[in-house]
Amino acid sequence: MRAGEITGAVAAHVRASDANHPSILVPEVRIEPSNVRIDLLMIGRTLSGWEIKSDFDRLIRLPRQVTGYNSVLEYANLVVGTKHLEVAGDLIPDWWALWLARPAGPGFKITCRRAGRLNPTIDPLAVARFLSRWEVTQELNARGERGLSHLEVRELRALLVEKVGPRELLRIARSRMVQRQDWSSRALVQSW
Structure with missing residues (x-):
């Protein structure tokens, strides 16, 4: 087996x-x-x-x-x-x-x-790595964040975690992942 x-x-x-x-x-x-x-x-x-x-x-x-x-x-x-x-x-x-x-x-x-x-003990930053730069930027733009193009993807992910918190981040990740x-x-x- x-x-x-x-x-x-x-x-x-x-x-x-x-x-x-x-x-x-x-x-x-x-x-x-x-x-x-x-x-x-x-x-x-x-x-x-x-x-x-x-x-x-x-x-x-x-x-x-x-x-x-x-x-x-x-x-x-x-x-x-x-x-x-x-x-x-x-x-x-x-x-x-x-x-x-x-x-x-x-x-x-x-x-x-x-x-x-x-x-x-979920690590929100690790969960955020399931999201692409484009997905993270879209989520941040939807929450009023602008001028993000100069940030590295790791900085964008950290900003998203800070903005939405762990529970909402998990919801976002699940939603984005099933759409792929x-x-x-x-x-x-x-x-x-």
Whole structure:
């Protein structure tokens, strides 16, 4: 059982559990500026991510992945095969959900082993990195800010965080991300 094989089962599980809410599920989303990629990112009412570790995977990169996920996700989930179940819970924060993927017929059964909670430590500047310069400038212009062309993108993002605060920034990021055509075209699940 490889991570790629589990991805479809996780996507089906997510679709079934959140079918009544508009959302998009996008694979392999990079967290800037790190090289950490979110295996599956659901953008809807929240930013929720899944890291998938099959029995063939090693857990050596997991601590670095956890750091990246912690900075941007409202909810984080680790899906593991039976080989990693015992140790995995000790490698993730207690607010992360822990899921077990087991072979079941031609596919996989995904079961919750530990419920997750809202991330208490999101980094608004890290979330702002999901937004392009153009998107940030548009949001600032809508809030009356002018004369922004001389600012670097990191300065624009910091200004947006200062202007809107963490909750509104998350709402803006979710709204902008679901509108991206390049993400919509590669989404595994889209419900609008």
